[in-house]
Amino acid sequence: MKKELPKTYAPKEFEDRIYQTWCEKGYFMPSADKSKPAFSVVIPPPNVTGQLHMGHALDETLQDILVRSKRMQGYSTLWVPGTDHAGIATQIKVEESLRVNEGLTRYDLGREAFLERVWDWKNKFGSRIISQLKKLGTSCDWSRERFTMDEGCSKAVREVFVNLYNKGLIYRGYRIINWCPNCRTALSDAEVEYSEQAGHFWHVRYPIKGTDQFLTIATTRPETMLGDTAVAVHPDDERYKDLVGKTLILPLVNREIPIVADEYVEKDFGTGCVKITPAHDPNDFEVGKRHDLPIIRIMNDDATISKDGGVYAGLDRYEARKQIVADLEKGGFLVKVEEYSHNVGTCYRCKTTVEPLTSDQWFVKMEPLAAPALEVVKNGSVKFEPERFSKTYINWMENVHDWCISRQLWWGHRIPAFYCDACGEMVVSKTDVHTCPKCNAPMRQEEDVLDTWFSSALWPFSTMGWPEDTEDLRRYYPTSVLVTGYDIIFFWVARMIFSAMEHTGEKPFDTVFIHGLVRDAQGRKMSKSLGNGIDPLEVIDEYGADALRFALASGNSPGNDMRFSTEKIEAARNFANKLWNASRFVLMNMDEETPYGLPAVEELATEDKWILSRFQKLTKEVGSNLDKFELGVALNAIYDFSWDVFCDWYIELTKSRLYDKTSKSAKNAVRVLGYILVETLKLLHPYMPFITEEIYQALPHDEESIMISRFPVYDEALLFPEEEENMERVIETIRAIRTRRAEMNVLPSRKTKLFIVTKHSEAFRAAEGFFIKLAGASEVVFTDAFKDEGAVGIVTSSATVYIPLADMIDLDKEKERLAKELEKTEGEISRIEKKLGNEGFVAKAPAAVVDGERAKLAKYRETEKKLHEELKKLENL
RNA sequence: GGAGGCAUAGCUCAGUUGGUUAGAGCACUUGCUUCACAUGCAAGGGGUCACAGGUUCGAGUCCUGUUGUCUCCACCA
Numbered sequence: 001m002k003k004e005l006p007k008t009y010a011p012k013e014f015e016d017r018i019y020q021t022w023c024e025k026g027y028f029m030p031s032a033d034k035s036k037p038a039f040s041v042v043i044p045p046p047n048v049t050g051q052l053h054m055g056h057a058l059d060e061t062l063q064d065i066l067v068r069s070k071r072m073q074g075y076s077t078l079w080v081p082g083t084d085h086a087g088i089a090t091q092i093k094v095e096e097s098l099r100v101n102e103g104l105t106r107y108d109l110g111r112e113a114f115l116e117r118v119w120d121w122k123n124k125f126g127s128r129i130i131s132q133l134k135k136l137g138t139s140c141d142w143s144r145e146r147f148t149m150d151e152g153c154s155k156a157v158r159e160v161f162v163n164l165y166n167k168g169l170i171y172r173g174y175r176i177i178n179w180c181p182n183c184r185t186a187l188s189d190a191e192v193e194y195s196e197q198a199g200h201f202w203h204v205r206y207p208i209k210g211t212d213q214f215l216t217i218a219t220t221r222p223e224t225m226l227g228d229t230a231v232a233v234h235p236d237d238e239r240y241k242d243l244v245g246k247t248l249i250l251p252l253v254n255r256e257i258p259i260v261a262d263e264y265v266e267k268d269f270g271t272g273c274v275k276i277t278p279a280h281d282p283n284d285f286e287v288g289k290r291h292d293l294p295i296i297r298i299m300n301d302d303a304t305i306s307k308d309g310g311v312y313a314g315l316d317r318y319e320a321r322k323q324i325v326a327d328l329e330k331g332g333f334l335v336k337v338e339e340y341s342h343n344v345g346t347c348y349r350c351k352t353t354v355e356p357l358t359s360d361q362w363f364v365k366m367e368p369l370a371a372p373a374l375e376v377v378k379n380g381s382v383k384f385e386p387e388r389f390s391k392t393y394i395n396w397m398e399n400v401h402d403w404c405i406s407r408q409l410w411w412g413h414r415i416p417a418f419y420c421d422a423c424g425e426m427v428v429s430k431t432d433v434h435t436c437p438k439c440n441a442p443m444r445q446e447e448d449v450l451d452t453w454f455s456s457a458l459w460p461f462s463t464m465g466w467p468e469d470t471e472d473l474r475r476y477y478p479t480s481v482l483v484t485g486y487d488i489i490f491f492w493v494a495r496m497i498f499s500a501m502e503h504t505g506e507k508p509f510d511t512v513f514i515h516g517l518v519r520d521a522q523g524r525k526m527s528k529s530l531g532n533g534i535d536p537l538e539v540i541d542e543y544g545a546d547a548l549r550f551a552l553a554s555g556n557s558p559g560n561d562m563r564f565s566t567e568k569i570e571a572a573r574n575f576a577n578k579l580w581n582a583s584r585f586v587l588m589n590m591d592e593e594t595p596y597g598l599p600a601v602e603e604l605a606t607e608d609k610w611i612l613s614r615f616q617k618l619t620k621e622v623g624s625n626l627d628k629f630e631l632g633v634a635l636n637a638i639y640d641f642s643w644d645v646f647c648d649w650y651i652e653l654t655k656s657r658l659y660d661k662t663s664k665s666a667k668n669a670v671r672v673l674g675y676i677l678v679e680t681l682k683l684l685h686p687y688m689p690f691i692t693e694e695i696y697q698a699l700p701h702d703e704e705s706i707m708i709s710r711f712p713v714y715d716e717a718l719l720f721p722e723e724e725e726n727m728e729r730v731i732e733t734i735r736a737i738r739t740r741r742a743e744m745n746v747l748p749s750r751k752t753k754l755f756i757v758t759k760h761s762e763a764f765r766a767a768e769g770f771f772i773k774l775a776g777a778s779e780v781v782f783t784d785a786f787k788d789e790g791a792v793g794i795v796t797s798s799a800t801v802y803i804p805l806a807d808m809i810d811l812d813k814e815k816e817r818l819a820k821e822l823e824k825t826e827g828e829i830s831r832i833e834k835k836l837g838n839e840g841f842v843a844k845a846p847a848a849v850v851d852g853e854r855a856k857l858a859k860y861r862e863t864e865k866k867l868h869e870e871l872k873k874l875e876n877l
Numbered sequence: 878g879g880a881g882g883c884a885u886a887g888c889u890c891a892g893u894u895g896g897u898u899a900g901a902g903c904a905c906u907u908g909c910u911u912c913a914c915a916u917g918c919a920a921g922g923g924g925u926c927a928c929a930g931g932u933u934c935g936a937g938u939c940c941u942g943u944u945g946u947c948u949c950c951a952c953c954a
Contacts, residue, residue: 342953392949395950555890578917
């Protein structure tokens with residue numbers, strides 16, 4: 001059984017090998033055992049041609065921790081992997097490569113040829129992100145890998161589209177939408193990001209027809225005046241009341257436009273007069289509808305002025321702005337220009353300023369869909385973790401507008417609407433329609449494709465085979481947890497919830513586990529343009545996937561951003577290294593016959609029972625924190641136990657027993673060492689899968705792989721409160737001795753005699769070897785009353801230890817220290833006395849708390865007494 | 878304009894439903910070639926828990942307000 005571990009921890013030597021073994025053994029697939037409870041997760045599909053970044057690394061690490069721990073806890077786990085076609089993002093990349101390499105645009109190629117290129121691109125890069133996920137150690141069931149544009153997902157998309165259309169929940173209409181002139185497509189509200197930008201506020205006067213008077217309007221976008229079809233004032237505004245109904249002459253254009261009254265206008269903002277451009281402003285669009293104003297669209301899809309812009313036609317929007325301002329000034333229409341800072345909408349993909357404009361688009365009617373999606377969160381059926389994000393969600397869902405789902409792209413799910421140019425018939429159908437059912441003329445399919453998020457919204461059920469009634473759906477849907485960042489609650493989470501409610505009649509998941517962003521060491525967002533991103537693959541290459549995962553999981557608290565730095569990775573690697581070496585130590589002390597498992601309880605030493613007891617407490621803490629999604633807290637507990645309790649204390653405590661490896665005591669010690677180590681590795685495995693497996697395989701173990709071993713559970717039979725307490729007393733005393741020796745500058749090599757006076761003499765006598773090995777003792781004498789005045793006393797709550805005074809002891813320093821400690825103890829005593837003297841406390845606090853305080857008081861009083869004695873002794877010298 | 882987060886050691890952060898003397902990592906100081914590990918061991922210094930009130934026997938923890946800071950939503954042209 002016994003194996004060797006290489007002397008140095010070199011994750012590169014085993015991570016890939018282990019991952020391959022797991023795959024070959026089929027450990028990532030759900031259990032065939034139908035009696036096991038189900039735990040399922042669908043991966044937030046990364047962009048098919050994307051590259052793994054820290055955000056992914058965090059997201060996948062958290063999911064893998066959940067999935068691996070559930071798997072070990074006896075669940076049949078299913079983690080569905082896959083990728084997203086990412087309409088705009090992918091199309092932009094391919095267009096860019098076309099432009100750079102061949103000097104072509106997509107229009108040069110035409111739709112079909114261009115799409116072939118995108119598929120080539122997808123086939124070339126689609127596996128890259130998947131292999132990067134594997135590097136991380138993710139335990140997805142790769143046999144179920146999906147793609148949002150594969151056959152099944154496409155079928156689900158059509159099914160959903162047609163269902164919604166037939167219910168009147170999808171409609172086509174001429175509305176004002178957000179347009180990205182660079183991507184040349186419509187965007188949904190969620191895809192527009194607002195940023196504060198410096199601009200100008202131009203005050204322009206519009207002549208009132210038939211008079212020599214003017215009305216002054218203020219605008220930040222003078223070029224849109226070409227499309228003005230009215231000027232609005234507030235109905236109650238005394239200044240302009242008489243002018244409502246009169247006609248203005250639009251400067252430069254010389255078109256006649258009415259003055260209308262509308263409550264949308266803020267009297268106190270600007271001049272109180274608003275130019276109304278229904279084709280290029282969402283609010284103006286609404287005003288236009290109310291007053292039945294014409295809509296004049298003066299901009300083309302590429303943001304140049306259209307033919308309706310008269311002499312300005314063909315100019316870019318910013319060129320036109322310049323020209324128009326100049327012309328207004330020339331014509332004497334410009335009153336003044338103010339500096340002005342305002343929010344400008346930009347495209348979330350390319351950051352180009354979006355242009356609101358009117359256009360024929362497809363929309364999802366949100367109101368009826370939002371209601372059940374709200375209900376399911378409000379009644380707690382879908383829980384957000386942390387809870388506060390449900391508020392974000394509810395607020396958004398309650399104010400949601402209709403969703404613009406058509407995109408003027410080529411890469412995506414083409415909308416299944418078919419038009420007959422001959423008779424004007426339109427058919428929406430799950431299957432392609434080639435001839436018009438009315439007139440038999442050929443039909444053409446809608447050019448537009450669907451918003452990428454339309455297909456991602458179906459991901460939890462489309463990946464499980466919906467609309468077919470599949471076994472996966474029955475067993476694993478609704479899914480258990482969805483893990484994602486707070487930045488895509490609106491894009492994705494919200495849409496999954498209402499889509500699932502509408503199409504499956506069920507919620508898509510029980511819990512949404514939200515995490516924050518990974519920031520750089522200075523707290524800045526990692527971004528390509530800043531160049532401050534840390535590449536997870538480079539980290540894996542240098543430190544190993546386990547170190548990366550540890551660094552991401554430790555100190556990560558739900559919903560909060562985290563900082564990532566090389567110091568953190570180094571700390572993680574150091575921990576891995578520590579485990580590695582501790583394991584080497586344990587292995588070194590084993591022989592071929594060392595079995596897995598504990599010796600009989602009667603054969604356990606005090607320190608064995610102590611570590612077993614401590615381990616039970618760890619198990620409980622880890623389990624409850626995993627349940628609460630406090631993954632970082634659970635990991636910290638494992639870290640502290642492994643390093644402080646196991647390595648720094650337990651291993652050291654066993655060393656004296658291990659000198660004679662053939663002894664029964666040594667054999668038992670080694671078994672406990674091996675057992676605690678293996679069980680700790682199990683707790684750690686979800687976080688650091690590779691190193692734990694590698695060590696597990698080298699040690700005596702219970703299962704074929706740690707991945708499928710049983711997660712430790714709290715076992716009261718392995719709690720030994722008495723031994724635990726005794727061991728803590730000894731440890732406390734050893735620490736106190738070490739502290740004193742350090743204070744007195746006693747060299748570690750200098751051994752001293754120890755006299756120990758204690759009520760717990762049995763426990764201390766049993767620990768004699770520990771004082772010799774760990775507290776620098778040459779000899780330990782147990783006595784009831786120590787008389788020698790020439791010694792320094794060390795007082796702990798359970799013992800007083802005397803070290804004969806040697807010449808290296810600084811008397812004054814020692815007195816000072818004792819006095820300080822006495823003062824501290826007296827402070828504590830008076831604090832507790834005050835507390836106990838407080839009738840309210842004694843009467844109202846729980847009895848256990850009051851008793852605890854009383855016990856503490858007694859302990860402190862005893863300590864105080866001993867300290868007094870010590871001080872007196874020193875003063876007599 | 879609305880909502881929310883954060884504020885604890887020099888730095889980064891923990892701190893469960895209020896209950897010992899507020900913790901960790903990194904950094905710092907001191908001492909250690911102790912035969913698993915210097916990617917280490919031992920010991921130490923360092924905090925008015927942003928500020929002001931309140932609730933309570935008891936507040937880092939709950940409530941109110943203030944200040945600072947970050948984020949999201951809305952979009953007054």
